Amino acid sequence: MTTFSAAPWLDVPADHPFGIATLPYGVFSTAADPVARVGVAIGEMILDLAPAVRLLAPQLAPAVTGPSLDTLLAAGPQAWSQVRASVSTWLTDTSLGEQLGGYLVPMRDAVMHLPFTVADYVDFYASEQHATNLGRMFRPGQDPLTPNWKHLPIGYHGRAGTIVASGTDIVRPCGQRRGTDGQITFGPSRRLDIEAEVGFVVGTPSRLGREVELTRFEEHVFGVCLVNDWSARDIQAWEYVPLGPFLGKSFATSVSPWVVPLAALDPARVAPPARTVPLLPYLDDSQTPPWGLDIRLEVRLNGHVVSTFDGMYWTGAQMLAHLTANGASLRTGDLYASGTISGERPDQRGSLIELSWGGAEPLRLADGTTRSFLEDGDEVVISAGAPGADGAVIGLGEVRGRVVARLP
Amino acid sequence: MTTFSAAPWLDVPADHPFGIATLPYGVFSTAADPVARVGVAIGEMILDLAPAVRLLAPQLAPAVTGPSLDTLLAAGPQAWSQVRASVSTWLTDTSLGEQLGGYLVPMRDAVMHLPFTVADYVDFYASEQHATNLGRMFRPGQDPLTPNWKHLPIGYHGRAGTIVASGTDIVRPCGQRRGTDGQITFGPSRRLDIEAEVGFVVGTPSRLGREVELTRFEEHVFGVCLVNDWSARDIQAWEYVPLGPFLGKSFATSVSPWVVPLAALDPARVAPPARTVPLLPYLDDSQTPPWGLDIRLEVRLNGHVVSTFDGMYWTGAQMLAHLTANGASLRTGDLYASGTISGERPDQRGSLIELSWGGAEPLRLADGTTRSFLEDGDEVVISAGAPGADGAVIGLGEVRGRVVARLP
Numbered sequence A, B: 001m002t003t004f005s006a007a008p009w010l011d012v013p014a015d016h017p018f019g020i021a022t023l024p025y026g027v028f029s030t031a032a033d034p035v036a037r038v039g040v041a042i043g044e045m046i047l048d049l050a051p052a053v054r055l056l057a058p059q060l061a062p063a064v065t066g067p068s069l070d071t072l073l074a075a076g077p078q079a080w081s082q083v084r085a086s087v088s089t090w091l092t093d094t095s096l097g098e099q100l101g102g103y104l105v106p107m108r109d110a111v112m113h114l115p116f117t118v119a120d121y122v123d124f125y126a127s128e129q130h131a132t133n134l135g136r137m138f139r140p141g142q143d144p145l146t147p148n149w150k151h152l153p154i155g156y157h158g159r160a161g162t163i164v165a166s167g168t169d170i171v172r173p174c175g176q177r178r179g180t181d182g183q184i185t186f187g188p189s190r191r192l193d194i195e196a197e198v199g200f201v202v203g204t205p206s207r208l209g210r211e212v213e214l215t216r217f218e219e220h221v222f223g224v225c226l227v228n229d230w231s232a233r234d235i236q237a238w239e240y241v242p243l244g245p246f247l248g249k250s251f252a253t254s255v256s257p258w259v260v261p262l263a264a265l266d267p268a269r270v271a272p273p274a275r276t277v278p279l280l281p282y283l284d285d286s287q288t289p290p291w292g293l294d295i296r297l298e299v300r301l302n303g304h305v306v307s308t309f310d311g312m313y314w315t316g317a318q319m320l321a322h323l324t325a326n327g328a329s330l331r332t333g334d335l336y337a338s339g340t341i342s343g344e345r346p347d348q349r350g351s352l353i354e355l356s357w358g359g360a361e362p363l364r365l366a367d368g369t370t371r372s373f374l375e376d377g378d379e380v381v382i383s384a385g386a387p388g389a390d391g392a393v394i395g396l397g398e399v400r401g402r403v404v405a406r407l408p
Helices: A049-056 A058-064 A070-075 A077-092 A097-101 A128-138 A214-220 A233-239 A262-268 A316-323 B049-056 B058-064 B070-075 B077-092 B097-101 B128-138 B214-220 B233-239 B262-268 B316-323
Strands: A025-030 A037-042 A045-048 A104-106 A110-112 A121-124 A155-158 A163-165 A174-178 A184-188 A196-202 A221-228 A253-255 A296-301 A304-309 A335-337 A379-387 A393-404 B025-030 B037-042 B045-048 B104-106 B110-112 B121-124 B155-158 B163-165 B174-178 B184-188 B196-202 B221-228 B253-255 B296-301 B304-309 B335-337 B379-387 B393-404
Touching: A037 A049, A045 A049, A049 A058, A049 A077, A049 A097, A058 A070, A058 A077, A070 A077, A077 A262, A121 A316, A155 A316, A155 B155, A174 A233, A196 A296, A196 A316, A214 A221, A214 A316, A221 A262, A221 A316, A221 A335, A221 A379, A221 A393, A253 A393, A262 A379, A262 A393, A316 A335, B037 B049, B045 B049, B049 B058, B049 B077, B049 B097, B058 B070, B058 B077, B070 B077, B077 B262, B121 B316, B155 B316, B174 B233, B196 B296, B196 B316, B214 B221, B214 B316, B221 B262, B221 B316, B221 B335, B221 B379, B221 B393, B253 B393, B262 B379, B262 B393, B316 B335
Parallel strands: A121 A335, A163 A253, B121 B335, B163 B253
Antiparallel strands: A025 A037, A025 A110, A037 A045, A045 A104, A121 A155, A174 A184, A196 A221, A196 A335, A221 A253, A296 A304, A296 A379, A379 A393, B025 B037, B025 B110, B037 B045, B045 B104, B121 B155, B174 B184, B196 B221, B196 B335, B221 B253, B296 B304, B296 B379, B379 B393
């Protein structure tokens, strides 16, 4: 039996989430070589991509050279395929250990950086269960889903300049809050929360005034990362009518260091949930191979698993088609995220406000402490994986952040 | 009597809106020299700044060299003062005509470009009368101002990647609209509108996790431009609950080519409107020199003046303090706009939806035609001016755009 697996010289277990079928891209540096550069994760190692490509496929070098993934993102789908195929070939070749060994860096020795320059950041609201839960809490007594929810993927623009690398400390934001007594005060948020999301990274730009059709998703989107859309619920609740979330979100958004190419997620494609409202043609994916993704997320708070879930109503392809339906152009480095993903069960919710039901039912952690919202010092890790072929797991890695008190 | 005026060799009338007291910055090119470069407007001429500076103040050359204002914005307030003082000195010097004459380009020969690389774009909602008018139309039967309106400057992030230079054609956006019969359809917007706004251009960045206090406005904000925040009211009305405007705005936003330094607007500083709700300390400007600005905007539609107005409740300094109150950092090139400015009288409204009261009272133009919203081929020009010292006018120039049908 021949199995598609990493070459023996790499010593990567077949079920490793960063096995040969994943090959995500990131940007790293080391103490020995502090220049930020593009790497590919393989098991617990990082392949220093530019020198490997210069050695074995020099014609591809321009696409992978530089301090970020920006050039690779801009290089377009043909280059993405070529680079991925080349790396896959090399890392399954039993004879290349000697040549490539010198370009492998242990992950534990690397510092990971923000992988690309974020152009525009859009956050969607694509999980039906999350939208329903939030609607119940923010607009009690009304239909929890607004009338537009099943007609279009609701989204809004976030702050690109405060997107930070995984591991960056999150300073507790200040802002205006309205107390239960109606008093308006200013101070550190008392309801600091997470939102566990999947992010889509745009590579190929598009022309202003032209939509990007549903079927062109793979031409424009390079890959997927994880996003923690930190949210200050008290600030958000007071500010968000009528123009949407602003300071309740804009203080920081964390992204995972590894961007998994769409090609790696091919085995994870599934049909999205059944649509209960007919879709307009530009969003109708019933006649095209679906882009639902069987990605399972997990949230850990101070090491304790608090939630495991999946479930997006809208697909990445639909979000992209909607985002550009008005002629808005895409730029290399645009990031759009799914919005919090929540499953149906109470333990499948992707935010603390849902898990603690607005603070009414504090969450009990395995260490005996309880949480309604985040305390200073709390660390949140969101990780995810998707099914690969032959039982493999496609890892999305993790996005990590610790809450710290406001700077003195 | 000595008057502060442009040197005779420039031949600029004392009351020219781009007189010696304005000296706005822009980016231009010419057919003879198609390289985009920084210029200063003086009357009907543009001073090609980099060669002039290299000749007369070479130590300032790094701040003004390059294809955009980005380096000048990043250079910080001391450099801004030095460059402005130098240019002002040269252009009032009766003896420099021969030396500088070769660096003057007639404005009519120049193509103007987007003046800076937009980092994040935020749009506020700072005019009380505009918010009241929109509230009446979008949420009939409710209090037109939401409860938070006088406590904080409401704002949201817009799409930075679709900010375009003045003169760029605006392709009519498509999108979902809900008809009066409740049917949801997709097609070209039938209620395409303008929003006449003042934009603030950030030069000096700030640190993540730190607020920028009200009194530090001038350290961070370089200057002011004009913004037309094109809006598709039908798309917006259907999509905006609960996360705010998205596709109704993101298709295009036009900015004026000339950025007027804050220093030029010093004589236009006025007290903002009386506050009827006490402000929290971080927004309270009662003890600091106020940053209300006496800027008067004018909207022309196909050459006919349809509105003349001023009136922002929140100042640029307050918007900045609010934008960063949660610790959100600033980047060089951040742009934040006032939101539509409307005065109290019906002919002082800064958008067509207000001027035609949602289409119920179509506007009659001087040529006998009527408009509720924009038609293909319509051209909108927003211009503005502010009082200078000694009766001078500080011009903000204009932002211009023509609506074209969707691309075939």
